[in-house]
Amino acid sequence: MQGSPPRGMRDFYPEQMRIQNWLFSHWRESAHRYGFEEYNSSVVEQEELFVLKSGEEIVSQLFNFEDKGGRRVTLRPEMTPTFARMIAAKGGALAKPLKWFSVAQCFRYERMSRGRKREHYQWNLDVVGVPEVTAEAELLAVALDALEGLGLTAKDVAVRISHRGLMGAVLEALGVPPERWAGVFGVIDKRGKESEGQLWKLMEAQEVPETTIRTLFSMLDEKTIDPFSALLEEKGLSTEPVEDLRTLFGYLEAYGIQEYCEFAPSIVRGLPYYTGIVFECFDRGGKFRAVFGGGRYDNLLERFGAGALPSAGLGFGDVVIQEILQDKGLLPGLPRRVDFFLVPYSRDERGQAFRTVQHLRKKGFCSDLMLNAKKLKGALREGARLGAKRVVLLLPEELEQGLLVLRDLEAGEEERIAEREFLADPGRFL
Numbered sequence: 001m002q003g004s005p006p007r008g009m010r011d012f013y014p015e016q017m018r019i020q021n022w023l024f025s026h027w028r029e030s031a032h033r034y035g036f037e038e039y040n041s042s043v044v045e046q047e048e049l050f051v052l053k054s055g056e057e058i059v060s061q062l063f064n065f066e067d068k069g070g071r072r073v074t075l076r077p078e079m080t081p082t083f084a085r086m087i088a089a090k091g092g093a094l095a096k097p098l099k100w101f102s103v104a105q106c107f108r109y110e111r112m113s114r115g116r117k118r119e120h121y122q123w124n125l126d127v128v129g130v131p132e133v134t135a136e137a138e139l140l141a142v143a144l145d146a147l148e149g150l151g152l153t154a155k156d157v158a159v160r161i162s163h164r165g166l167m168g169a170v171l172e173a174l175g176v177p178p179e180r181w182a183g184v185f186g187v188i189d190k191r192g193k194e195s196e197g198q199l200w201k202l203m204e205a206q207e208v209p210e211t212t213i214r215t216l217f218s219m220l221d222e223k224t225i226d227p228f229s230a231l232l233e234e235k236g237l238s239t240e241p242v243e244d245l246r247t248l249f250g251y252l253e254a255y256g257i258q259e260y261c262e263f264a265p266s267i268v269r270g271l272p273y274y275t276g277i278v279f280e281c282f283d284r285g286g287k288f289r290a291v292f293g294g295g296r297y298d299n300l301l302e303r304f305g306a307g308a309l310p311s312a313g314l315g316f317g318d319v320v321i322q323e324i325l326q327d328k329g330l331l332p333g334l335p336r337r338v339d340f341f342l343v344p345y346s347r348d349e350r351g352q353a354f355r356t357v358q359h360l361r362k363k364g365f366c367s368d369l370m371l372n373a374k375k376l377k378g379a380l381r382e383g384a385r386l387g388a389k390r391v392v393l394l395l396p397e398e399l400e401q402g403l404l405v406l407r408d409l410e411a412g413e414e415e416r417i418a419e420r421e422f423l424a425d426p427g428r429f430l
């Protein structure tokens with residue numbers, strides 16, 4: 001047995017837990033403010049769900065096993081298939097449009113790198129029953145609001161947006177057969193994560209000819225929608241992707257978040273279920289992996305037998321955001337704090353200390369007391385370690401006169417106060 005957790009997993013000691021909770025409370029608070037409702041499920045899911053819905057890469061990364069009843073199960077690698085399963089199970093009983101969120105721990109047996117662990121928490125936000133890009137605009141607004149709440153601005157991060165239909169059209173125009181598209185999207189998604197040479201190899205494995213790869217890669221660097229619009233028109237293909245993108249950018253302006261958002265055709269997303277708008281949020285310095293990613297998946301729920309239910313969503317991980325905040329000096333210190341720390345002079349004063357600490361706790365003050373018998377010096381050291389705003393000393397002689405000794409550790413000052421007054425209004429003494 002070693003002291004470390006299994007490779008790729010994290011332990012959360014109290015100081016890290018304070019940071020996690022700080023982040024999660026920002027996520028939850030933003031989601032509530034934007035009208036999203038919280039849901040969750042077990043981390044153990046049916047393996048089949050991901051084999052059918054998540055695509056090859058995620059399936060190769062599953063923490064899967066057989067339970068004692070011989071069922072194939074897995075720790076969930078993502079939340080979307082579970083979300084789709086839950087919505088489909090309720091069918092028409094759930095009123096649409098529906099906006100749900102979750103803070104879900106996910107597990108992927110990934111090659112470990114910066115920003116990639118084998119376990120992470122993901123804030124999932126999904127909208128069901130909205131065919132228009134109003135859903136995407138709302139999703140981006142809430143995610144960016146949370147980022148701002150954490151201290152980031154449009155100078156720090158950008159959301160890069162595209163549409164699966166654009167690259168689909170390019171592939172169609174280049175004669176790549178539709179059954180190869182998911183594989184090709186998977187390779188495009190690796191741009192920036194793999195070397196150029198490796199990308200060429202992966203493309204060749206998808207049987208894409210050299211000249212096609214060259215044209216495809218040059219299209220990925222386009223900065224505007226216009227060349228794609230021209231291509232779609234020239235080939236007589238639906239211009240819906242272009243219209244969707246232009247409408248979305250208009251909405252993002254009205255939401256006041258346009259300075260975060262830019263068109264980037266290289267964003268295709270690695271997961272196979274996306275059908276329309278896709279997006280990913282990155283730090284502008286290009287040092288880190290994606291902060292969040294998502295898009296529209298209009299066919300996934302139908303595949304669970306739920307009927308056609310247009311949907312869009314995103315996943316925002318806890319790892320990359322903390323790396324970025326740390327890099328920018330924006331992670332809060334969050335030291336441990338208690339309002340009052342009570343110190344009974346000896347065992348004889350304990351009864352009174354218990355009664356007083358309970359009184360403070362019931363009144364809503366964060367209060368602790370010394371559980372081990374210690375000399376005054378040790379007691380004050382313990383109070384400092386707990387971040388006590390005030391140490392309350394229960395000394396025999398003072399207690400006899402109805403007095404408590406209140407010590408302000410930071411100021412190094414001490415005063416005698418009437419116990420009665422303190423109990424009536426402890427907040428006055430903070």
Ligand code: HAM
Binds near residue numbers: 079291293318
């Ligand atoms: P994803 O892009 O695979 O999308 O993950 C979303 C986010 O989760 C990433 O941008 C990243 O912040 C974080 N993440 C993913 N894998 C890891 C990892 N191994 N270590 C640390 N962080 C990680 C999805 O999972 C979609 N289901 C999102 C979605 C929701 N689409 C629609 N609704």
